Amino acid sequence: MSSWGGMTLTNKGLVLQSKAQGGLQLYYTKIAVGDGAISGQSIPALTGLISHKKNLAITKIKTQLPNKAAISTVLSNADVTAGFYFREIGLFALDPDVGEILYAYANSGTTADYIAPTGSGIIEKVFDVITVVGSAANVTANIASGIYASTADLNAAVNNSTKIQLSSNAPVNPDSNTFWYQDMGDSYDIGDGLLIGNASLDNTTTIYFEEI
Incomplete structure (x- = not known):
């Protein structure tokens, strides 16, 4: 099972986060995954994934007091033609001054899970990316139209x-x-x-x- 150890803000992410403290909207655009390994790279200096494999749509965003946000997504192997190790996660956001940036990054190293190609069985991983938003008052995301719902979401709908x-x-x-x-x-x-x-x-x- 993968062990991630938390998301690290990149240098560009820190700049955008600082702008958000001043009132700028913090707008997340997507999540991306890859199989790149850390071999001396500085995580804060990264501007993209080391070995990008797939972009994931954001399905939900929820603030976590006092200064974090949980961004939900789903990793499926439905369109994966070549298997890969799910080793790195990148959260991207829109900086109005420079465009889309890598806001935060995490790498699971040698604990990465293998994502088999389609045809080898269905894989769907629903997970949250937890990141720091500080005191930003306006946090939002590019939310994909609802295709997936977690078990907790479905249970809540039925119970209510x-x-x-x-x-x-x-x-x-x-x-x-x-x-x-x-x-x-x-x-x-x-x-x-x-x-x-x-x-x-x-x-x-x-x-x-x-x-x-």
Whole structure:
């Protein structure tokens, strides 16, 4: 299993981060991965990956108080034709004065995981890049349209949604979002609205049918 040891801001990343403290928007553009090894290079002086293999879209960004941000992405081997060792990660950002820069970098060295080519089994790694944003008040990213959702995201969506349970027995310990039907009988078109118990549902509501 890979051991990363944290992201290091590059020299250009430090310059951009300093600008962000003055009110400039801190805008992350992408994450890239590669298989390059550190052999005397200065990480702060890097301007790109040592051996670039693939760009990854950013799927989510979340600030972590007091001074960090978690940038989420997914590494898939769906379009990988030649396997590689997932050894380096680069987080890129937009500096309005110079263009896209390598903002932060990490390398897992000899602990790198092997990413097999497509056809050798599906690989999908959902992970967060944690980086320092300091006191920047405006932090954002180029977010890809939602294709992936983590297990935690899906569980949260289900737990916060209205449930209709179909069973011959009353549900045990139902909450305010649980409604019990022994026999659905007629079908319903929600249309402009439907009132079930104490919940008012409209045509934007997602209902999960849970058979028990």
